[in-house]
Amino acid sequence: MQVYSIPKSIKENSKFTFCKGCDHGVAIKIIAEIIDELNLRENTIAISSSGCSVLLYNFLDVDCLEAPHGRACAVATGVKRAHRAKKDEKFVFTYQGDGDFASIGLSESMHSALRGENITAICINNTNYGMTGGQMGPTSTMGQLTTTSPLGRNKEYHGFPIKTAEQIALCEGTQFSARVALYDVKNILNAKKIIKKAFECQLNNKGFSFVEILSSCPTNWKLSPQDSHKKIAEELTKIYPLDIFKDTTND
Amino acid sequence: MNEKNLLKGNIAIAKAALECGCSCYFGYPITPQTDIGEYLSLEMQKRNLAYVCAESEIGAINMALGAASSGEKVMTSSSSCAVALMQETLSYAASDELPIVLVNVMRAGPGQGYIFPSQGDYNQATIGGGNGDYKTIVLSPSSIQECIDLTYKSFHLAQKYKNPTILLVDGLLGQMAEPAIITENPYPEIDNSNWRLDGAKNRTSRKIHSLEPNQNKLNKHILKLYQKYQIIEQNEPDWEEYLCNDAEIILTAFGTMARSVKAVCNFFREKGIKMGVYRPITLYPFPYKRLRELSINAKHIIDIEMNMGQMLRDVRLSVLSNSQISFIGKPVGDWLKKEEIINTINTIIKEQYASI
Amino acid sequence: MSYIKINQDKCKSCYLCIDVCPHKLIKKSNNTGSTGELTVEFSDNENKCIGCAQCAIVCPEIAIEEVTRE
Numbered sequence: 001m002q003v004y005s006i007p008k009s010i011k012e013n014s015k016f017t018f019c020k021g022c023d024h025g026v027a028i029k030i031i032a033e034i035i036d037e038l039n040l041r042e043n044t045i046a047i048s049s050s051g052c053s054v055l056l057y058n059f060l061d062v063d064c065l066e067a068p069h070g071r072a073c074a075v076a077t078g079v080k081r082a083h084r085a086k087k088d089e090k091f092v093f094t095y096q097g098d099g100d101f102a103s104i105g106l107s108e109s110m111h112s113a114l115r116g117e118n119i120t121a122i123c124i125n126n127t128n129y130g131m132t133g134g135q136m137g138p139t140s141t142m143g144q145l146t147t148t149s150p151l152g153r154n155k156e157y158h159g160f161p162i163k164t165a166e167q168i169a170l171c172e173g174t175q176f177s178a179r180v181a182l183y184d185v186k187n188i189l190n191a192k193k194i195i196k197k198a199f200e201c202q203l204n205n206k207g208f209s210f211v212e213i214l215s216s217c218p219t220n221w222k223l224s225p226q227d228s229h230k231k232i233a234e235e236l237t238k239i240y241p242l243d244i245f246k247d248t249t250n251d
Numbered sequence: 252m253n254e255k256n257l258l259k260g261n262i263a264i265a266k267a268a269l270e271c272g273c274s275c276y277f278g279y280p281i282t283p284q285t286d287i288g289e290y291l292s293l294e295m296q297k298r299n300l301a302y303v304c305a306e307s308e309i310g311a312i313n314m315a316l317g318a319a320s321s322g323e324k325v326m327t328s329s330s331s332c333a334v335a336l337m338q339e340t341l342s343y344a345a346s347d348e349l350p351i352v353l354v355n356v357m358r359a360g361p362g363q364g365y366i367f368p369s370q371g372d373y374n375q376a377t378i379g380g381g382n383g384d385y386k387t388i389v390l391s392p393s394s395i396q397e398c399i400d401l402t403y404k405s406f407h408l409a410q411k412y413k414n415p416t417i418l419l420v421d422g423l424l425g426q427m428a429e430p431a432i433i434t435e436n437p438y439p440e441i442d443n444s445n446w447r448l449d450g451a452k453n454r455t456s457r458k459i460h461s462l463e464p465n466q467n468k469l470n471k472h473i474l475k476l477y478q479k480y481q482i483i484e485q486n487e488p489d490w491e492e493y494l495c496n497d498a499e500i501i502l503t504a505f506g507t508m509a510r511s512v513k514a515v516c517n518f519f520r521e522k523g524i525k526m527g528v529y530r531p532i533t534l535y536p537f538p539y540k541r542l543r544e545l546s547i548n549a550k551h552i553i554d555i556e557m558n559m560g561q562m563l564r565d566v567r568l569s570v571l572s573n574s575q576i577s578f579i580g581k582p583v584g585d586w587l588k589k590e591e592i593i594n595t596i597n598t599i600i601k602e603q604y605a606s607i
Numbered sequence: 608m609s610y611i612k613i614n615q616d617k618c619k620s621c622y623l624c625i626d627v628c629p630h631k632l633i634k635k636s637n638n639t640g641s642t643g644e645l646t647v648e649f650s651d652n653e654n655k656c657i658g659c660a661q662c663a664i665v666c667p668e669i670a671i672e673e674v675t676r677e
Binding site: 042044054058062064065076079081088111115 | 274275277299300301303305306307309310311313314315316317318319320321323325339340343347448449450451452453456457458459460461462
């Protein structure tokens with residue numbers, strides 16, 4: 001019995017172009033699995049963004065639109081509303097990094113949540129700007145060494161990071177907000193369950209759903225894939241706890 | 252329908268948008284165009300269409316980008332300093348080949364400026380403030396009736412060429428009222444089933460993106476866009492000629508300015524001066540060719556704008572002969588009056604014709 | 608007999624699968640992959656594979672393309 005195969009929603013013969021050990025690949029893989037399980041492939045419009053997450057459209061075999069940096073939730077709003085105007089509901093989700101969602105795009109992200117826009121946003125949080133080579137981002141942790149906080153992030157000099165899933169949970173229009181990680185099998189399976197729940201939130205017309213995924217960035221963290229996962233398990237989850245911060249889907 | 256009504260420019264644009272099937276509007280308030288969004292808010296909600304009071308102009312234009320990918324007719328409207336905020340996404344929309352109609356009802360700048368009348372966004376619209384090699388189609392109405400006609404045309408050209416299109420409206424025109432007819436949209440619907448994103452059902456999945464890490468592919472993409480722009484430049488230049496055939500002096504003006512300029516022209520014609528008015532209706536593509544032809548027999552071209560000489564550059568590029576080119580302009584405020592223009596022309600042509 | 612199918616073309620040598628396999632059935636191969644390091648291969652002479660698919664779940668490249676359990 002075949003217990004595992006390449007998800008149908010992954011493009012044939014596609015090869016991920018992320019760095020060695022990067023969790024983006026796992027995130028896209030489980031999203032594809034959920035799209036298959038919920039039979040959403042023919043009804044999905046995915047919105048990719050700027051940064052490492054932009055390349056989603058090369059791997060995911062669904063209709064895909066790239067948004068300008070930070071604007072994915074606004075673009076998703078337009079997509080969702082336009083199809084609704086022609087009475088053709090589509091499943092619309094964004095795939096963004098933490099810089100995209102929570103820094104340059106915080107206004108678009110948060111207002112989509114505040115409006116209760118019926119879309120799902122997935123945010124890969126790897127605590128730095130990965131594609132540009134590891135600069136300090138909105139989620140870089142206190143003391144974190146990056147190329148623009150070479151002496152470590154410092155609250156007096158650099159200020160505080162954002163806990164995105166907690167902030168988004170505060171918005172009235174948010175119906176589901178959670179943080180997950182991908183550092184081991186148990187967490188990957190749990191992340192899949194949670195993302196599926198976020199997708200179902202939209203499918204049931206509940207409103208804005210959000211999942212922040214703590215992800216490794218071995219290249220810029222200058223750690224092996226194994227040590228990157230260890231860092232997430234032992235350090236990052238203490239700062240960014242894994243939890244469901246809001247869930248009204250059963251209300 | 253087909254009844255002449257007293258219509259305000261902004262409302263005429265909003266009504267025309269609805270009439271030709273615009274199903275998505277996203278906007279943020281800014282004077283002097285806010286009544287477009289106010290009018291559409293109720294009308295679109297009544298029809299279950301897409302209307303979002305966006306969090307910013309950046310939000311609005313990006314919602315428009317997303318909505319345009321569905322193949323629906325999409326509009327956003329704004330004004331000058333806020334249109335500046337939209338430039339990034341116009342560049343994306345041009346690269347993505349997505350049809351967005353953007354109405355810019357101009358106020359005075361630079362910076363926040365004020366709501367005084369001005370035509371200061373000619374450069375912003377025709378040259379663009381976004382990055383990279385791209386063009387936006389720009390249409391400029393000079394009457395309320397033309398606001399309606401060119402709204403239809405904006406949607407048509409945007410869909411036909413899969414390109415963002417700007418309706419560049421003087422604040423004065425947006426705010427004033429005159430009799431006009433909401434005619435029927437004369438343009439045919441354009442099939443977009445071969446590119447729109449509506450779910451990969453019974454077909455391969457589609458992707459719309461501007462990122463292109465392959466140098467050859469990016470070159471190819473931009474060259475393809477430029478072939479399209481060449482077709483637009485070939486087919487779409489539009490202008491109005493007023494008494495130009497025998498004109499020795501040609502006045503050039505766009506938008507509302509052209510109306511007072513026509514009155515000026517009439518004045519000089521009565522004095523026996525062979526004068527004409529050349530009014531570009533498409534600012535991109537600028538109607539260079541015809542102005543060039545006319546300029547061969549003209550001794551003098553006088554460009555008149557409510558700015559410091561922005562269309563002047565295109566006028567200069569049109570004119571190859573030795574005709575002298577002059578400029579009359581004023582940055583903001585009360586529209587240049589007929590008498591002011593006549594007096595300045597008198598000085599330019601070194602003649603004295605009493606303005607009254 | 609349970610088994611897995613590895614596409615070495617996709618393997619980036621992160622070795623997360625090696626660590627996760629409960630019976631240590633995945634090891635470095637002799638082939639150099641796209642990152643310049645040795646890719647992995649499946650070797651199960653004693654039919655120990657239980658088809659748990661943990662290797663496929665953690666693989667960030669979908670290089671482990673199939674898992675069959677018997």
